[in-house]
Amino acid sequence: AQTVTQSQPEMSVQEAETVTLSCTYDTSESDYYLFWYKQPPSRQMILVIRQEAYKQQNATENRFSVNFQKAAKSFSLKISDSQLGDAAMYFCAWRYGGSQGNLIFGKGTKLSVKP
Amino acid sequence: DTGVSQNPRHKITKRGQNVTFRCDPISEHNRLYWYRQTLGQGPEFLTYFQNEAQLEKSRLLSDRFSAERPKGSFSTLEIQRTEQGDSAMYLCASSLTQGNYNEQFFGPGTRLTVL
Numbered sequence: 001a002q003t004v005t006q007s008q009p010e011m012s013v014q015e016a017e018t019v020t021l022s023c024t025y026d027t028s029e030s031d032y033y034l035f036w037y038k039q040p041p042s043r044q045m046i047l048v049i050r051q052e053a054y055k056q057q058n059a060t061e062n063r064f065s066v067n068f069q070k071a072a073k074s075f076s077l078k079i080s081d082s083q084l085g086d087a088a089m090y091f092c093a094w095r096y097g098g099s100q101g102n103l104i105f106g107k108g109t110k111l112s113v114k115p
Numbered sequence: 116d117t118g119v120s121q122n123p124r125h126k127i128t129k130r131g132q133n134v135t136f137r138c139d140p141i142s143e144h145n146r147l148y149w150y151r152q153t154l155g156q157g158p159e160f161l162t163y164f165q166n167e168a169q170l171e172k173s174r175l176l177s178d179r180f181s182a183e184r185p186k187g188s189f190s191t192l193e194i195q196r197t198e199q200g201d202s203a204m205y206l207c208a209s210s211l212t213q214g215n216y217n218e219q220f221f222g223p224g225t226r227l228t229v230l
Contacts, residue, residue, distance in 0.1 A: 004157075044222060045158075045206070045221040050218075091157050091158070103160065103219060105158050105159070106157050107155065107157050108156075108157050
């Protein structure tokens with residue numbers, strides 16, 4: 001069975017600084033996707049960034065980038081130039097690479113941004 | 116169409132009562148997922164539909180839970196004889212089925228409190 005582990009229940013960062021959220025996963029599959037989702041307080045979950053397992057290049061979306069280490073089964077999220085609006089729960093998720101499949105989530109990391 | 120909608124947003128009920136939640140997916144999305152999120156946890160998969168067919172159910176979906184998507188559009192999730200352990204946020208997500216990558220778009224959730 002696939003598992004996703006986020007070992008940092010809470011993180012804090014100063015506005016304009018950089019923060020890295022950690023995620024490890026376990027799977028025997030070779031074809032899968034990894035995601036980071038953001039869930040602001042009382043608002044719906046939105047996709048921040050995704051990574052295809054077959055791609056060696058790390059995904060980047062504006063201030064968000066990942067460090068994907070396939071052999072180590074590690075998938076960390078780096079947020080650069082942190083903004084107050086980045087404060088939220090961040091969930092790491094795994095999904096099988098086929099056309100069907102539900103997401104398997106970690107327990108989440110609560111990110112606070114200090115002004 | 117502004118996204119996935121869920122109703123009601125909040126539901127308080129007494130133990131033993133039945134409750135029903137509704138999810139309206141993004142109109143062209145033929146795949147619909149239900150997840151449950153308890154306090155301090157990431158979302159956990161319950162079930163999903165492709166059009167009107169329910170294709171997969173998690174072992175978390177006990178006999179007291181039933182989900183339908185009669186016309187392949189909106190979906191309902193009913194919980195019979197609610198228990199305090201059913202208190203959670205129930206999330207709905209929808210996606211397309213074109214290609215291998217199908218981003219799941221989440222609704223705001225229905226928060227259930229069982230007294």
